[in-house]
Amino acid sequence: MPEYDLAIRGGTVVTATDTIRADIGVRDGRIAAVADRLADAARTIDASGLLVLPGGIDSHVHIAQPSGPGIVMADDFASATRAAAAGGNTCVMPFALQPRGQSLRETALAYRALAEGQCHIDVAIHLIVSDPTPAVLGQELPAMIGAGFTSFKVFMTYDDLVLNDRQILDVFDVARREGARVMVHAEGYDAIRYMTERMERSGQTGPYGHALSRPQTVEREAAHRAISHAELVDLPIVIVHVSGGEAMEQIAWAQERGMKIHAETCPQYLTLTAEDMKGLGQDDPLAGSKYVCSPPVRDTASQEQIWSGIQRGVFDVVSSDHCPFRYDETGKRNPKGRTSFRWIPNGIPGIETRLPILFSEGVSKGRISLNRFVALSATNHAKLYGLYPRKGSIGPGFDADLTLWDPNRREVIRQEILHHGADYTPWEGFAVTGWPVMTIAGGSVIVEDGRILEEPGRGRVLDREIDRTKLSPRL
Ligand code: DUC
Numbered sequence: 001m002p003e004y005d006l007a008i009r010g011g012t013v014v015t016a017t018d019t020i021r022a023d024i025g026v027r028d029g030r031i032a033a034v035a036d037r038l039a040d041a042a043r044t045i046d047a048s049g050l051l052v053l054p055g056g057i058d059s060h061v062h063i064a065q066p067s068g069p070g071i072v073m074a075d076d077f078a079s080a081t082r083a084a085a086a087g088g089n090t091c092v093m094p095f096a097l098q099p100r101g102q103s104l105r106e107t108a109l110a111y112r113a114l115a116e117g118q119c120h121i122d123v124a125i126h127l128i129v130s131d132p133t134p135a136v137l138g139q140e141l142p143a144m145i146g147a148g149f150t151s152f153k154v155f156m157t158y159d160d161l162v163l164n165d166r167q168i169l170d171v172f173d174v175a176r177r178e179g180a181r182v183m184v185h186a187e188g189y190d191a192i193r194y195m196t197e198r199m200e201r202s203g204q205t206g207p208y209g210h211a212l213s214r215p216q217t218v219e220r221e222a223a224h225r226a227i228s229h230a231e232l233v234d235l236p237i238v239i240v241h242v243s244g245g246e247a248m249e250q251i252a253w254a255q256e257r258g259m260k261i262h263a264e265t266c267p268q269y270l271t272l273t274a275e276d277m278k279g280l281g282q283d284d285p286l287a288g289s290k291y292v293c294s295p296p297v298r299d300t301a302s303q304e305q306i307w308s309g310i311q312r313g314v315f316d317v318v319s320s321d322h323c324p325f326r327y328d329e330t331g332k333r334n335p336k337g338r339t340s341f342r343w344i345p346n347g348i349p350g351i352e353t354r355l356p357i358l359f360s361e362g363v364s365k366g367r368i369s370l371n372r373f374v375a376l377s378a379t380n381h382a383k384l385y386g387l388y389p390r391k392g393s394i395g396p397g398f399d400a401d402l403t404l405w406d407p408n409r410r411e412v413i414r415q416e417i418l419h420h421g422a423d424y425t426p427w428e429g430f431a432v433t434g435w436p437v438m439t440i441a442g443g444s445v446i447v448e449d450g451r452i453l454e455e456p457g458r459g460r461v462l463d464r465e466i467d468r469t470k471l472s473p474r475l
């Protein structure tokens, strides 16, 4: 009987701290050994010339999320996890959104049921708390945290989701007591409403008006407010999808003062600009809607600031914020969207392109090291959200979730090579150097060179436990 089920030989193994030539032995879905030369295995994969990376973890994606009347999210669990796997990921973290008036338990269990049996890779679910009633704060939220939903997101904007300052303080307080991780969408509700009405009055109703209605000031103010609330409660928080230098400066300021503020950014804030929302040269007045997301994409100066924040360690994670809508009447071109940008669903697809874009723009262009790439794309996600040391690195005992990466392969991102449910990509024609050539989940090869090798169902819905010693992990 061979000692290992699988051996990956001859590759360069990269973790957040080390880069070594080694073989990897897999047994029962987990990594059993990382060594110079391994004994026999039932199957051997030759990884010569390739990097062997921890499978990507995308801790911020939206899948099958209710999105308002007539609007349908373009991915279910099968298509989103298929696309994620093809893009080199082995775990994603979507959100169970609490509609106001519904119990958190009902929300979480119904969402979990959508995922069960449908996933190509493992998923772990965050909650979105939109209705912090006394029952939610007193019983439901603590119970759901204890049941394995150990992280949740709160919104500082959107009619159906916004929490006021007192509500934010109250949910932060519960998170502190229970040891949960809180993600914050930092954009100010009233400022956006004011700016939206102003844009509409001035006739700026097309997609570009969305960017004008949510300038960096709106994000900067909300980031500062969230930081202040976190300071009062003494709670480490994650400010997600940071789009611009102004919010980032607030975060850096807090970090310099010793506050435990974590930050996430996304490939769109490194590569796209608000000019894309103008749909220049295209007849279709809604063409720019393909780029409408919140916070909006900014400008090239802001991209450089975000890169410098990544290099300085202000950011811990780069997620996709995959939030896919089709470019049709169920999504970006819904009939009301023609009357004003306020009806264009916010979000863009990116689950499959996150790693190639970050690798290409980051590692291939010399902005970040390979090890930093691994930290930003996998390890820090696992550490922040309670998946470490099960996931996020390569070593004995970790799940055998691995991506074989060709650092020299050139590709041009095109809709026709992607696997998501959206019918477009904002990165159509974007050239990258570096590409995932094989994805291994739980020791099984599930994607090879863009071909999906299994039906959905392998991926599990993971419960997480609170580890109070890791609430503010050293990243
Ligand atoms: N926030 C997200 O996290 N994703 C899409 C839209 C939004 O507002």
Ligand code: ZN
Residues within 6 Å of the ligand: 185, 240, 241, 294
């Ligand atoms: Zn958000």
Ligand code: ZN
Residues within 6 Å of the ligand: 060, 061, 062, 321, 322, 323
């Ligand atoms: Zn999001």
